[in-house]
Amino acid sequence: MHLFDRPIIILSAPRSGSTLLFEVLSKSQSIFTIGGESHALIETIPKLNIAYRKFSSNALTEQDIDDDLRQQLLQRFSDALQDSQGNQPDKNSDTSIRFLEKTPKNSLRVDFFNALFPDALFIYLVREPKENISSIMQAWRSNKFVTYPNLPGWDKRNWSLLLPEKWQQLNQQSLQSIAAFQWQEANDAIINSLQKIDPSRWCMLSYDQLITQPEQTVKKLCQFTATEFDSALAQLCSQPLPHSRYTISTPKADKWLENYHDIAQIWPSIAATLNKVNHHLHQHGQPLFATQWQHHDIAEPATSLITPQATALTKPLTKDAIYNNVPRNSPCPCGSGKRFKQCHGALS
Numbered sequence: 001m002h003l004f005d006r007p008i009i010i011l012s013a014p015r016s017g018s019t020l021l022f023e024v025l026s027k028s029q030s031i032f033t034i035g036g037e038s039h040a041l042i043e044t045i046p047k048l049n050i051a052y053r054k055f056s057s058n059a060l061t062e063q064d065i066d067d068d069l070r071q072q073l074l075q076r077f078s079d080a081l082q083d084s085q086g087n088q089p090d091k092n093s094d095t096s097i098r099f100l101e102k103t104p105k106n107s108l109r110v111d112f113f114n115a116l117f118p119d120a121l122f123i124y125l126v127r128e129p130k131e132n133i134s135s136i137m138q139a140w141r142s143n144k145f146v147t148y149p150n151l152p153g154w155d156k157r158n159w160s161l162l163l164p165e166k167w168q169q170l171n172q173q174s175l176q177s178i179a180a181f182q183w184q185e186a187n188d189a190i191i192n193s194l195q196k197i198d199p200s201r202w203c204m205l206s207y208d209q210l211i212t213q214p215e216q217t218v219k220k221l222c223q224f225t226a227t228e229f230d231s232a233l234a235q236l237c238s239q240p241l242p243h244s245r246y247t248i249s250t251p252k253a254d255k256w257l258e259n260y261h262d263i264a265q266i267w268p269s270i271a272a273t274l275n276k277v278n279h280h281l282h283q284h285g286q287p288l289f290a291t292q293w294q295h296h297d298i299a300e301p302a303t304s305l306i307t308p309q310a311t312a313l314t315k316p317l318t319k320d321a322i323y324n325n326v327p328r329n330s331p332c333p334c335g336s337g338k339r340f341k342q343c344h345g346a347l348s
Helices: 018-025 039-043 067-080 104-108 110-116 129-142 175-194 207-212 214-225 231-237 255-283 308-313 319-323
Strands: 008-011 100-102 121-126 146-148 202-206
Touching (some): 008 018, 008 104, 008 110, 018 121, 067 110, 100 104, 104 110, 121 255, 175 255, 202 207, 214 231
Parallel strands (some): 121 202
16 A cells, blocks of 8 residues: 555535646646545445535545544555556555645535644635536536435436535525525535644635636646645646536636626625635735625616515625725626726726
């Protein structure tokens, strides 16, 4: 069995860009992965299987690991290791392995992985919440991300993406409420667990940074993980990053506006989690996400279910209210299609 040295665990809510980050970092010549996500590797162990756990949630804690299970998991990860070319590491080498792991389910398993790999390093990836929640909604509609067909107790039959605790309370809720719930539960769980871990063992970045500043961002991650920014990474980051394997449709500016009215309804409910995310972004010297709802002149759909509360949220804001605290790399609220720093941000 190979020895693991400071495994690198990517944490994020679903549809935050973690697949792209994983695909980028896995190009490093010094990093090994298992080739993809660890669902089968973990959940084919009966004790960790969702059915055995009565479909309670995807959450796993340090209480779920004993010595036998630890050895079984380490052996499974070790047997599945491969480099960026698909080659297995030399079994006779005594060199420790730098291992990269990711699945959005890990947002509910931070304590579990911290117990499995006590020297693990965690990369917490966040995405602008309106974009993120909209992408979760799109994933549900696509039926390409169904994780639990015919989920017992779920009236809509098929469940997509990760399964947090108390999911049963969403049975009669709208799609936007389900998406907001998944976004909140993932980010709350990550933050709550990371606060118990030495700050030197985790870092935070935004998806927007990865897209707009790939070379600078990946170099910082290499510095954090003590891995080399080698020629393979340099070549990849020298041009716009390719779409990840799980991209549903071509990304475009303000794509989330397709779900504008739906997201307006749930926006007040995510405030507490958004404030926590912003607090940690500030602690890590990162741009904050806008917290105020930004008005856009979008025709209301014929089947709109906008509530009076949501309607009040979409009343025109003053110019100062619109442009205060807009991240520099976010789309400009004026609707120009340019980034804020290239539009009204350049004037401020």
